[in-house]
Amino acid sequence: MNQEISLVVNGTSHTVRVGDHWTLLDLLHDALDLKGTKDGCGEGVCGACTVLVNGRAVRACLTLAAYVQGAEVVTIEGLARDDELDPVQRTFLELGAVQCGYCTPGMIMMSKALLDENPNPTRDEVREALAGNLCRCSGYTKIIDAVMAVRGAD
């Protein structure tokens, strides 16, 4: 009921032992001690656990750990380079898109996935992409402003 999983997380290769019933979120938190990805609802609704697997945004809380065997995973900890924040992190900070911060890692990863696919989204496209990420503090406007500001759009 245990398995060995080899994967690349934020550019580093790892081999970890996890239970068959572990999710990717369990793997990140408990095998790799990466706590930046948040655990909100555990049922796919809130988006706090969003990470990139082979470039696509998924819910870490719904993804079996076995499904990331051989995959490339990027989490919020993987965005900054040395001391330089990722542009999405920077605009979130500069435009005050963070309040309590619980939704922020998921919001930022979802925004990354959108911008990688569509570097110049319209405001409506940003809203559509972030529809599955809930924020109980901000009222969303500043989050959308921050994503739009990444490429100086709008």
Add this chain to the structure above:
Amino acid sequence: MRLPPFQLHRPETLQEAVSLLAQHGEEARPIAGGTAMVPMMRFGFLRPEHVVSLKGIPGLDEISESDDGLRIGALTPLYRVAGSAVVRAQWPLLARAVGSVATPAIRNSGTLGGNLSYAEAASDPAPALLALEASVLLTGPEGDRTVPITGFFQGFYEADIRPGEVLVEVSIPRIPAGARWSYLRFAARSREDKPLVNVAVVATSEGVRIGLGGVSPTAIRARRAEAVLQGPGLTPQAIDEAADAAAEECDPLSDLMGTAEYRQDMVRVWLRRALTGLQ
């Protein structure tokens, strides 16, 4: 919160998956993307001892077009169905319905076969596939079986999948040239909600086919509404009568999202809109 423990099997062929499911019987359950299975296990609705992963079995996630129509492997993720150039060009109703499921991250993991096997009444793809007269191919210990989608949804979260069977593929016939269609979904609160009511319509020279979701223990074909339109066609009066007939023939449940009566009213409203706004 950790999931309750289970043993995960990762078969490499469909035959192996079927024999694992047959061998472990009631104790086993297949998993595809896991977007519905994981919450069901986490909240204790399902406690399988053996979970058989279908993901990674080669050949189950392909989309192919032939003279007869379209075939979509059950393990094809929803985002690939919605984004497929062939589906968008030839079966735009299906692309629209599948692209309406949840939000992007759910569509990246969730599969078409998983959506149908889950047999939720509030499925976006189900009414579209009902109106398109799709069929599904199952394989199990007794061999292969083809089931028209109109007979596949049998009850509340219940599909016609026998013990040990796996849904392999969805087939969709060609839509006659000149056919018109519509897909509308109504979510009462916000975009990421499952549909309270959704309506798919295909109108050909032979008649109108209507799929309804969210309105019954399962998604249904609105046969009585279709029959109303058979003689007169899409006149304003016939459309009103068809909308009334559809509201009558569905048997919705009341839940947090809306009462049964409200759902019936919404069937009337949204079917009328779908029939007056065919593309």
